[in-house]
Amino acid sequence: xxxxxxxxxSDGVLAIIITIMVLELxxxxxxxxxxxxxxxxxxLLTYLLSFVYVGIYWNNHHHLFQVVSRVDGLVLWANLHxxxxxxxxxxxxSWMDAQDLARVPxxxxxxxxxxxxxxxSLLVLAIRRLPSGAHIGEVFGSDWKGKTSIALYAVGIxxxxxxxxxGVVPYVAVALxxxxxxxxVERWLQRHDQVPTG
Amino acid sequence: xxxxxxxxxSDGVLAIIITIMVLELxxxxxxxxxxxxxxxxxxLLTYLLSFVYVGIYWNNHHHLFQVVSRVDGLVLWANLHxxxxxxxxxxxxSWMDAQDLARVPxxxxxxxxxxxxxxxSLLVLAIRRLPSGAHIGEVFGSDWKGKTSIALYAVGIxxxxxxxxxGVVPYVAVALxxxxxxxxVERWLQRHDQVPTG
Amino acid sequence: xxxxxxxxxSDGVLAIIITIMVLELxxxxxxxxxxxxxxxxxxLLTYLLSFVYVGIYWNNHHHLFQVVSRVDGLVLWANLHxxxxxxxxxxxxSWMDAQDLARVPxxxxxxxxxxxxxxxSLLVLAIRRLPSGAHIGEVFGSDWKGKTSIALYAVGIxxxxxxxxxGVVPYVAVALxxxxxxxxVERWLQRHDQVPTG
Amino acid sequence: xxxxxxxxxSDGVLAIIITIMVLELxxxxxxxxxxxxxxxxxxLLTYLLSFVYVGIYWNNHHHLFQVVSRVDGLVLWANLHxxxxxxxxxxxxSWMDAQDLARVPxxxxxxxxxxxxxxxSLLVLAIRRLPSGAHIGEVFGSDWKGKTSIALYAVGIxxxxxxxxxGVVPYVAVALxxxxxxxxVERWLQRHDQVPTG
Numbered sequence: 001x002x003x004x005x006x007x008x009x010s011d012g013v014l015a016i017i018i019t020i021m022v023l024e025l026x027x028x029x030x031x032x033x034x035x036x037x038x039x040x041x042x043x044l045l046t047y048l049l050s051f052v053y054v055g056i057y058w059n060n061h062h063h064l065f066q067v068v069s070r071v072d073g074l075v076l077w078a079n080l081h082x083x084x085x086x087x088x089x090x091x092x093x094s095w096m097d098a099q100d101l102a103r104v105p106x107x108x109x110x111x112x113x114x115x116x117x118x119x120x121s122l123l124v125l126a127i128r129r130l131p132s133g134a135h136i137g138e139v140f141g142s143d144w145k146g147k148t149s150i151a152l153y154a155v156g157i158x159x160x161x162x163x164x165x166x167g168v169v170p171y172v173a174v175a176l177x178x179x180x181x182x183x184x185v186e187r188w189l190q191r192h193d194q195v196p197t198g
Numbered sequence: 199x200x201x202x203x204x205x206x207x208s209d210g211v212l213a214i215i216i217t218i219m220v221l222e223l224x225x226x227x228x229x230x231x232x233x234x235x236x237x238x239x240x241x242l243l244t245y246l247l248s249f250v251y252v253g254i255y256w257n258n259h260h261h262l263f264q265v266v267s268r269v270d271g272l273v274l275w276a277n278l279h280x281x282x283x284x285x286x287x288x289x290x291x292s293w294m295d296a297q298d299l300a301r302v303p304x305x306x307x308x309x310x311x312x313x314x315x316x317x318x319s320l321l322v323l324a325i326r327r328l329p330s331g332a333h334i335g336e337v338f339g340s341d342w343k344g345k346t347s348i349a350l351y352a353v354g355i356x357x358x359x360x361x362x363x364x365g366v367v368p369y370v371a372v373a374l375x376x377x378x379x380x381x382x383v384e385r386w387l388q389r390h391d392q393v394p395t396g
Numbered sequence: 397x398x399x400x401x402x403x404x405x406s407d408g409v410l411a412i413i414i415t416i417m418v419l420e421l422x423x424x425x426x427x428x429x430x431x432x433x434x435x436x437x438x439x440l441l442t443y444l445l446s447f448v449y450v451g452i453y454w455n456n457h458h459h460l461f462q463v464v465s466r467v468d469g470l471v472l473w474a475n476l477h478x479x480x481x482x483x484x485x486x487x488x489x490s491w492m493d494a495q496d497l498a499r500v501p502x503x504x505x506x507x508x509x510x511x512x513x514x515x516x517s518l519l520v521l522a523i524r525r526l527p528s529g530a531h532i533g534e535v536f537g538s539d540w541k542g543k544t545s546i547a548l549y550a551v552g553i554x555x556x557x558x559x560x561x562x563g564v565v566p567y568v569a570v571a572l573x574x575x576x577x578x579x580x581v582e583r584w585l586q587r588h589d590q591v592p593t594g
Numbered sequence: 595x596x597x598x599x600x601x602x603x604s605d606g607v608l609a610i611i612i613t614i615m616v617l618e619l620x621x622x623x624x625x626x627x628x629x630x631x632x633x634x635x636x637x638l639l640t641y642l643l644s645f646v647y648v649g650i651y652w653n654n655h656h657h658l659f660q661v662v663s664r665v666d667g668l669v670l671w672a673n674l675h676x677x678x679x680x681x682x683x684x685x686x687x688s689w690m691d692a693q694d695l696a697r698v699p700x701x702x703x704x705x706x707x708x709x710x711x712x713x714x715s716l717l718v719l720a721i722r723r724l725p726s727g728a729h730i731g732e733v734f735g736s737d738w739k740g741k742t743s744i745a746l747y748a749v750g751i752x753x754x755x756x757x758x759x760x761g762v763v764p765y766v767a768v769a770l771x772x773x774x775x776x777x778x779v780e781r782w783l784q785r786h787d788q789v790p791t792g
Contacts, residue, residue: 015606
């Protein structure tokens with residue numbers, strides 16, 4: 001099976017996830033800057049964080065399927081599994097935000113981030129099994145970024161037991177780590193001179 | 199007419215259905231695990247169930263249109279009819295959840311599931327009429343899975359008259375039945391060595 | 397310019413319009429059939445009506461762009477104009493529904509329907525100007541369906557001045573009129589044996 | 595990398611932004627024209643303004659990627675940056691509307707408009723760096739429209755310090771400025787006789 005429709009569906013789901021989080025941004029009750037900060041300041045920051053995360057996943061997903069063009073049923077489900085975890089971002093973001101970065105909601109957000117990261121790794125594994133995915137290892141190497149991210153999420157969860165809001169620091173660090181564009185796929189495509197057709 | 203735009207539109211609708219159900223997941227009122235469980239535990243489970251259902255339909259829809267590439271007006275309407283039933287999932291899910299799996303809402307959810315299953319069968323029939331859909335029977339065989347599902351939904355509805363929440367058990371069984379990837383389309387495509395162009 | 401991205405964007409907007417109307421379907425307050433009917437019965441019917449309308453526009457839009465493949469800036473704006481009117485459906489539907497088919501909201505719904513119908517006609521005119529749209533007249537003939545629809549909407553608005561809810565009858569009639577699949581495009585494509593490339 | 599998936603994802607996000615603003619249009623509380631005007635009149639006008647803005651960005655985005663077909667990681671992020679600013683439109687629109695065009699919310703809306711305009715300019719710069727984007731300058735010339743827009747937004751923000759609601763006048767002027775179809779891309783495509791493949 002070709003991967004084009006899987007990509008289109010994932011694009012749709014990611015586009016909606018990224019956008020419905022805006023629905024949680026309620027217009028402040030008053031007309032002053034103070035109202036804006038009090039009513040929506042923290043929400044805007046957590047929205048920005050989750051926007052960046054979904055953006056990162058879209059970016060990685062896009063890169064991943066640049067080098068695979070045929071998929072099977074297991075990959076479809078591994079992809080849906082990833083989308084499930086990502087679809088919980090609006091929920092955990094809004095809980096963490098409404099509870100002012102309290103311990104348990106911040107842990108829940110971290111668990112959500114780890115869940116998505118693991119689901120992404122499983123998706124990569126599901127693709128590697130395929131004949132057309134054999135060069136995935138060659139393209140992405142040891143995937144130190146993915147492993148570091150999961151470790152940082154775990155550090156974040158551990159830190160919430162010291163001071164709850166400090167747990168967010170490693171989460172932000174992971175986002176920054178991925179914001180630096182990943183040139184591995186582009187370099188590989190250049191070396192191979194064209195989009196592989198599986 | 200080519201089926202590509204029908205697929206794109208269906209992807210859009212399914213992506214939105216799967217995602218707006220998250221809007222029904224309200225952030226719990228307090229910051230503890232107990233609040234999470236009390237405020238959103240059951241909602242998370244019903245969300246998961248409906249997510250899996252929509253995922254199954256997307257998967258099957260995707261497989262179905264792998265083997266058909268030209269459609270007519272009747273197929274367009276049969277497809278919209280299916281999307282209509284699926285679009286009611288967020289509504290019936292949220293009612294069943296808000297009423298804690300009471301009898302009538304659980305029946306309503308089951309009726310919704312049966313409605314979608316029948317609409318899917320009608321879509322398959324509408325496609326079979328087409329010259330390019332003649333091999334559908336060859337690919338999908340007797341469709342025992344589809345027939346078993348409808349029977350299980352009916353069993354679920356009947357069970358709610360004994361103990362309301364028990365009706366959910368067959369609904370979950372159907373979801374598990376379909377989670378096992380369906381290799382029929384892949385096998386057929388392999389035997390025929392390429393995507394048919396109708 | 398090619399029309400493919402215009403189609404994809406329109407698909408996205410229509411998919412969202414058709415789906416967010418479900419968000420107006422609030423779960424009934426109690427667990428009985430009576431609650432369902434009282435709390436959501438009429439909403440389900442108006443939802444069905446608007447779902448069918450958006451489905452009709454998607455269908456017609458799909459047929460229209462089967463015979464045009466290149467567009468210009470004016471067509472892009474004529475298309476956005478149509479999408480604007482369609483995007484108001486959730487708003488007018490929900491007002492008419494909340495006010496139990498009172499006179500002014502039912503007129504507002506009718507005005508919305510007429511607005512969309514006129515916007516669609518303007519889109520067809522914008523396409524006819526193009527070299528690749530010259531055969532539109534040949535395909536769609538005198539467009540008696542489009543003209544009849546606008547007349548029926550006007551009749552509906554007039555009838556609300558007699559008995560408000562009676563105005564909905566012609567609206568439903570228009571929906572039924574279009575539900576009968578339109579074979580004109582298919583016949584034309586068959587005669588010309590392939591998708592025109594304009 | 596090809597730009598097709600970037601376009602599809604952007605289409606999805608823009609389609610959702612344009613549509614979820616409708617969710618802010620609450621059905622008026624009563625059944626009269628007066629209720630409509632009092633309850634939703636101003637909201638309808640601000641919705642129209644934001645709809646036109648998102649329409650303009652979609653239009654320009656569409657034109658821009660007609661002349662580029664390959665992108666890299668930096669362009670993906672520049673595009674996500676633009677989508678972030680656009681995704682805030684529903685939030686700032688609803689605040690400005692709920693506060694009846696008070697000073698600070700009107701400024702916030704203007705800052706949002708400027709942010710999006712600058713993000714768009716950065717996206718154009720990111721594309722110009724690419725081999726396939728070298729002719730962007732040739733197509734769009736000095737981009738006086740983009741520069742004039744940013745200047746008019748600044749004028750609008752300044753005017754709110756005199757009389758708050760007057761600041762909206764230049765915002766509307768920018769929208770009108772862009773509503774006139776931009777023939778530059780079409781002229782260039784005609785001269786070059788085909789869609790460039792970069």
